[in-house]
Amino acid sequence: MNTEWVLNAELGPMDTTVRTIIERLQLKPHPEGGYYRELHRSSLTVQPNDGRPERAALTTIYFLLPAGVTSSWHRVASDEVWHHMDGAPVELLVSDPDWRSVVRHTVGPLREGAEPEAVVPPHHWQAARSTGTYSVVCCVVGPGFDFADFDLLKDLPDEHARSLKEQPAYASLG
Numbered sequence: 001m002n003t004e005w006v007l008n009a010e011l012g013p014m015d016t017t018v019r020t021i022i023e024r025l026q027l028k029p030h031p032e033g034g035y036y037r038e039l040h041r042s043s044l045t046v047q048p049n050d051g052r053p054e055r056a057a058l059t060t061i062y063f064l065l066p067a068g069v070t071s072s073w074h075r076v077a078s079d080e081v082w083h084h085m086d087g088a089p090v091e092l093l094v095s096d097p098d099w100r101s102v103v104r105h106t107v108g109p110l111r112e113g114a115e116p117e118a119v120v121p122p123h124h125w126q127a128a129r130s131t132g133t134y135s136v137v138c139c140v141v142g143p144g145f146d147f148a149d150f151d152l153l154k155d156l157p158d159e160h161a162r163s164l165k166e167q168p169a170y171a172s173l174g
Contacts, residue, residue: 018066018134021086025062025136032074032152035064039138046143050122052077056144065090065135071128073163073173077149080120081140082107088132089114093173095125099166107137125153125163127173 014022021027027035044057055078062085065071075097082092082105089108095101108114108131120126153160164171 015066015133018064021064021134021136025064027062027064030063030071031150032072033065033069034071035066036061041144048078048143050077052143052146052149055146055149058140058142059144060138060140061145063137063139065128065130065137067130067133069129070173071126073125073127073153073170075123075125075151075153076120076141076145078122078141078143078145080126080145081117082120082128083117083138083140084108084114084135085138086136087134088130090128090135090137091131092118092120092126092128093170094118094120095163095167095170097123097125099125099163102167102170106131108135127170 022035025037027037030036038059038061040058040060042057042059045054046057047054063071073095082090084090084107089106092105092107094103094105105118106114107116107118110116151159153163
């Protein structure tokens with residue numbers, strides 16, 4: 001398995017399977033990299049106990065990572081569960097909020113070395129890439145996703161410097 005990460009490389013001529021999936025699932029570019037579409041936003045709401053305003057109880061998206069494109073380091077204020085749907089396994093990196101350790105998950109078909117789902121706790125940093133031509137996952141967030149609860153590491157200079165100091169091996173992931 002190739003372990004070199006590429007940060008949002010130019011796709012060039014897109015693989016026809018990837019293009020077909022993007023069109024079929026009606027995906028659009030995600031700010032972290034890759035493509036997505038929201039599938040469900042619960043009509044039920046919850047009040048998080050961390051000072052955030054009321055949120056949908058649950059949200060779900062399709063998320064596609066083509067070869068050569070990474071989901072840049074980012075964090076969400078809620079729990080996020082990644083479920084493998086199609087294509088190659090996803091290599092998902094998760095760091096604690098203080099960058100003390102990074103854990104590598106392989107989210108893919110149920111087989112040795114891969115699990116069909118992985119959980120990212122609230123406020124933990126995460127980055128991902130496909131290990132093949134493409135990967136499709138379903139991401140479930142609860143309390144539901146809101147872009148107000150989403151941070152890209154590259155937009156936080158102090159936090160980015162801290163990540164470089166604590167985890168220099170992952171600096172190329174933005």
